[in-house]
Amino acid sequence: xxRSPDATAPVPLLQVEAVSCRFGGLLALDRVSLELEEGEIxxxxxxxxxxxxxxxxVISGLTTPSGGRCLWRGVPTTGLGASGLNRLGIAxxxxxxxxxxxxxxxxxxxxxxxxxARAPLLGALLGNGAFRRHQGRLEARxxxxxxxxxxxxxxxxxxxxxxYGDRRRLEIARALATAPxxxxxxxxxxxxxPAEKDDLRQLIGRIRDHFALTVLIIExxxxxxxRLCDRLAVLNFGQRIALGSPAEVRTDPRVIEAYLGGxxxxxxxGR
Amino acid sequence: MDAxxLEQMLLGALLALSVYLPLGCGxxxxxxxxxxxxxxxVAALLSTGVAAFVGSGATSPLWALLAxxxxxGMLAGLIALAIGGPVLRLRGIYxxxxxxxxxEILRVLNLNLPFTGGAMGIFGIPQPFAHAEGYVLFTxxxxxxxxxxxxxxxxxxxxxAMAAIRDDELAAASVGIDTPRTKLIAFVAxxxxxxxxxxxxxxxxxxxxxxxxxxxxxITTLAFVVFGGSRFWLGPVIGGLALTALxxxxxxxxxxxxxxxxxxxxxxxxxxxxxxxxxERLRALGALLGRGRHRSRQAPQAP
Ligand SMILES: Nc1ncnc2c1ncn2[C@@H]1O[C@H](COP(=O)(O)OP(=O)(O)OP(=O)(O)O)[C@@H](O)[C@H]1O
Ligand SMILES: [Mg+2]
Numbered sequence: 165x166x167r168s169p170d171a172t173a174p175v176p177l178l179q180v181e182a183v184s185c186r187f188g189g190l191l192a193l194d195r196v197s198l199e200l201e202e203g204e205i206x207x208x209x210x211x212x213x214x215x216x217x218x219x220x221x222v223i224s225g226l227t228t229p230s231g232g233r234c235l236w237r238g239v240p241t242t243g244l245g246a247s248g249l250n251r252l253g254i255a256x257x258x259x260x261x262x263x264x265x266x267x268x269x270x271x272x273x274x275x276x277x278x279x280x281a282r283a284p285l286l287g288a289l290l291g292n293g294a295f296r297r298h299q300g301r302l303e304a305r306x307x308x309x310x311x312x313x314x315x316x317x318x319x320x321x322x323x324x325x326x327x328y329g330d331r332r333r334l335e336i337a338r339a340l341a342t343a344p345x346x347x348x349x350x351x352x353x354x355x356x357x358p359a360e361k362d363d364l365r366q367l368i369g370r371i372r373d374h375f376a377l378t379v380l381i382i383e384x385x386x387x388x389x390x391r392l393c394d395r396l397a398v399l400n401f402g403q404r405i406a407l408g409s410p411a412e413v414r415t416d417p418r419v420i421e422a423y424l425g426g427x428x429x430x431x432x433x434g435r
Numbered sequence: 436m437d438a439x440x441l442e443q444m445l446l447g448a449l450l451a452l453s454v455y456l457p458l459g460c461g462x463x464x465x466x467x468x469x470x471x472x473x474x475x476x477v478a479a480l481l482s483t484g485v486a487a488f489v490g491s492g493a494t495s496p497l498w499a500l501l502a503x504x505x506x507x508g509m510l511a512g513l514i515a516l517a518i519g520g521p522v523l524r525l526r527g528i529y530x531x532x533x534x535x536x537x538x539e540i541l542r543v544l545n546l547n548l549p550f551t552g553g554a555m556g557i558f559g560i561p562q563p564f565a566h567a568e569g570y571v572l573f574t575x576x577x578x579x580x581x582x583x584x585x586x587x588x589x590x591x592x593x594x595x596a597m598a599a600i601r602d603d604e605l606a607a608a609s610v611g612i613d614t615p616r617t618k619l620i621a622f623v624a625x626x627x628x629x630x631x632x633x634x635x636x637x638x639x640x641x642x643x644x645x646x647x648x649x650x651x652x653x654i655t656t657l658a659f660v661v662f663g664g665s666r667f668w669l670g671p672v673i674g675g676l677a678l679t680a681l682x683x684x685x686x687x688x689x690x691x692x693x694x695x696x697x698x699x700x701x702x703x704x705x706x707x708x709x710x711x712x713x714x715e716r717l718r719a720l721g722a723l724l725g726r727g728r729h730r731s732r733q734a735p736q737a738p
Contacts, residue, residue: 250611
């Protein structure tokens with residue numbers, strides 16, 4: 165069956181359809197559904213262990229769901245795997261930082277440019293003029309991304325030697341290098357101080373505009389999410405308990421009970 | 436140093452590079468001696484067969500050697516291609532064990548196939564070179580080519596993808612690298628290099644039998660890379676050269692030499708856990724020489 169392009173109802177960028185994920189006796193995701201519209205910044209919040217990272221793993225192809233499916237521009241992504249989904253246009257960062265630690269900052273971004281780096285083999289082996297020009301463009305692109313994320317001065321440092329905040333930004337640079345349309349950020353502000361968090365919030369807005377991205381972000385810092393996100397979904401024990409604008413989510417009684425009630429408000433006041 | 440020993444050292448360096456290639460993307464494959472044996476049998480069978488057919492026994496033209504090396508490399512590569520898919524799904528020590536099993540299977544096949552000469556193997560392999568010096572020059576050229584390719588790899592996306600997989604396979608997949616394919620390429624390249632080396636070694640050794648590819652050889656070739664270092668091609672080359680030479684150089688001390696050899700293999704990693712050649716030492720060496728690519732590469736980035 166062909167889905168004809170329909171001007172009145174645009175197909176969402178990403179649809180998560182009743183995704184469930186079971187780990188032994190634990191139901192980490194329980195029929196979660198979401199739709200991401202192109203260009204929005206969509207927040208995912210919820211207490212520890214709610215299933216947020218698991219949902220990221222399903223969307224980015226690292227975990228096969230035990231039920232449900234995802235659709236990218238209306239097409240099921242089942243069985244594509246992580247690298248296939250990246251090539252479709254989904255890039256991500258990791259909550260527990262997964263950089264290529266023995267490579268330099270610059271090389272980490274160059275690895276992200278893997279698909280842009282395709283070049284004829286013979287020319288590449290001999291290092292001919294065309295290959296060197298191509299290489300030069302890649303290096304320039306890498307430096308552009310590093311400059312955008314304020315890492316240019318650290319280009320030749322080993323990624324494993326970077327302080328925490330720089331690593332988080334390097335993961336974003338590496339993800340951006342793959343030229344995604346959807347960027348998944350898993351707790352990008354974790355371990356940052358308030359000033360760094362504020363910088364990061366502005367940075368995420370900037371890169372969304374600069375690259376015409378859609379952003380799906382997990383973050384525990386609720387005030388930051390309220391200011392940054394166009395829409396939010398709340399997960400609790402694997403279930404989506406709320407969805408809407410920040411104002412709607414903030415006043416949702418189920419959210420207040422499950423999440424914002426205790427720690428959320430305390431954190432909010434702390435800022 | 437006599438030419439025959441030098442030749443063995445060069446062959447050792449080539450085998451070390453064959454172990455290094457999959458290790459460069461984090462795959463501990465011990466299959467190299469198996470592919471080495473296959474390449475040797477291809478050369479031994481072809482050259483003795485053709486010699487018998489043409490009727491001129493002892494010498495063989497250079498082009499025939501080259502053709503056998505290509506065919507030996509191809510057969511080894513094809514075997515690697517066929518088994519690489521399932522085998523490379525295994526990780527770490529499981530991959531190591533599976534590749535040891537592969538070496539054993541090939542060894543038993545080579546012992547029992549009707550045309551491989553059984554336990555005695557194949558004798559009187561014709562000589563393309565009159566002297567060991569000829570082999571040395573030829574092998575030196577082959578080693579230089581292999582080193583050049585490994586060096587180029589660093590600048591290519593394939594080499595970067597391999598390094599990324601070595602550091603974090605999951606993250607590599609998440610930036611769009613086809614990790615199974617990249618690992619397979621490294622595995623096949625390793626097999627081709629081992630097969631080519633085997634074809635050359637069969638001529639040099641003049642005879643070939645199933646002992647060429649044994650579990651012992653798996654461990655020895657792995658020791659080359661552990662000893663030399665697995666981060667840069669220079670490490671395995673030095674490891675292969677040094678550890679092939681060592682037992683011969685220790686010959687004057689008699690039976691003690693095996694103990695000393697074992698001690699070196701044991702103590703090497705103890706004092707140089709990363710192997711002899713590491714990034715830091717290469718950089719220090721580059722600075723010492725006052726030139727070198729590290730500096731020229733970093734110059735434009737200097738603030
Ligand atoms: N691979 C796995 N195997 C078994 N259990 C898992 C696995 N991955 C996640 N879980 C479990 O699933 C639940 C959801 O985990 P998940 O990491 O998605 O939570 P989260 O919302 O990201 O939490 P946090 O805010 O702490 O990061 C947890 O109870 C976790 O222990
Ligand atoms: Mg998480």
